[in-house]
Amino acid sequence: MNNICGLVTLVGSSNVGKSTLLNRILGHKISITSRHRLTTRKQIIGIKTTGTIQTIYLDTPGVIKKDYKKNNQIWINAIKIADCVIFVIDRMSWNIEEQLLFQHIKKINISIIIVINKIDWIKNKQSLLPWFKTLYEKIKCSEIIPISAKLGIGIKELESLIISHLPNNNHCFPAYQKTDQNKSFLIAELIREKIINKLHSEIPYFINVKLEKIINTLKILHIYALIIVKRNSQKNIILGIIKKICIESRVAIEKIFNKKIMLKVWVKVK
Ligand SMILES: Nc1nc2c(ncn2[C@@H]2O[C@H](COP(=O)(O)OP(=O)(O)OP(=O)(O)O)[C@@H](O)[C@H]2O)c(=O)[nH]1
Ligand SMILES: [Mg+2]
Structure with missing residues (x-):
């Protein structure tokens, strides 16, 4: 076929x-x-x-x-x-x-x-x-x-x-592959999602998340992430909800990677 x-x-x-x-x-x-x-x-x-x-x-x-x-x-x-x-x-x-x-x-x-x-x-x-x-x-x-x-x-x-709109063609990816995104990008995005869903105002557009380091050990995936905002006032808002962000992000990342996660997060104004 x-x-x-x-x-x-x-x-x-x-x-x-x-x-x-x-x-x-x-x-x-x-x-x-x-x-x-x-x-x-x-x-x-x-x-x-x-x-x-x-x-x-x-x-x-x-x-x-x-x-x-x-x-x-x-x-x-x-x-x-x-x-x-x-x-x-x-x-x-x-x-x-x-x-x-x-x-x-x-x-x-x-x-x-x-x-x-x-x-x-x-x-x-x-x-x-x-x-x-x-x-x-x-x-x-x-x-x-x-x-x-x-x-x-x-x-x-x-x-x-x-x-019904797709052409006959050989497959481009192996059947198990779901995306071409790397692990770091997906993790940073999941953390960004947890942050923006907690915010009400304009801040979501100024937030960036960068992964500093990931260490994958046998049992635990250690993640060190940086949340970058534009102003001190934004940093204070993030710090007020950082505990919740960490818990929710960890749960979401664990669910996707099916592994225990240790997540450390910093906030920086840049
Ligand atoms: N009630 C309802 N809400 C939906 C449905 N689909 C999406 N939403 C909600 O609509 C909002 C926007 O969904 P997204 O999937 O982020 O929308 P998007 O088009 O990708 O948005 P951008 O990435 O900003 O362009 C979220 O709060 C979703 O939960 C739906 O079928 N019903
Ligand atoms: Mg979208």
Whole structure:
């Protein structure tokens, strides 16, 4: 039987649930998520192999209206190499970011699937029907699928649709591989996720996490991490929640790496 292998790029406005969807499809946490905007900052690769079918997903940062050319290169490039684009929207919201993205995709000859996410938050599901019609008229794309990435509704149907767009090709990665991210990046991201989910204000955008050192012993993975903020006031906020951050990060990292973790964290203004 022929092998199938293709590249699928997830795009959309910030906070619509792209990373939640990727994690849901993979059944594995690869990309961090939060209720704040601009959580994903780099392109994240997730790989799913089932028998003869391999799908390589690219999760991308959300569309940014400001300084459009400078701020949107990641998803623009990720679309160029895709076999299929998943355009995620949040229920019935169609703002300037969606319009910008749509104008961009329209110029390229590429298969797109529109994913209406967060339908668990729509009480009256009938209200979706006129929205389907409006979307169809707006974008002339018949592949529109309602889902809830959070609850796992509509995911099987979406995956079947995605596979129908993938070409016959040899697999690019071994079947066991779920991502190409290294351990340090994933750990730093998990810590960043725990921090931003604890914050309310603008601070999430100014936080960086850097791993200073990882020592892997037989029984324990020792992690030394640095949280970098821009101002002293931000440092004080982080210090106030550092205990909780450490506990939550350790639990999350242990779950993913299936190993006991010793985590030491410092905060620095830079
Ligand atoms: N109720 C509900 N919430 C969802 C669903 N999918 C995602 N969310 C929530 O929406 C928020 C944003 O999700 P993300 O996956 O981080 O969104 P994103 O599009 O990757 O955002 P950026 O990385 O900032 O571009 C999180 O709080 C998720 O838990 C869903 O199907 N239903
Ligand atoms: Mg994201």
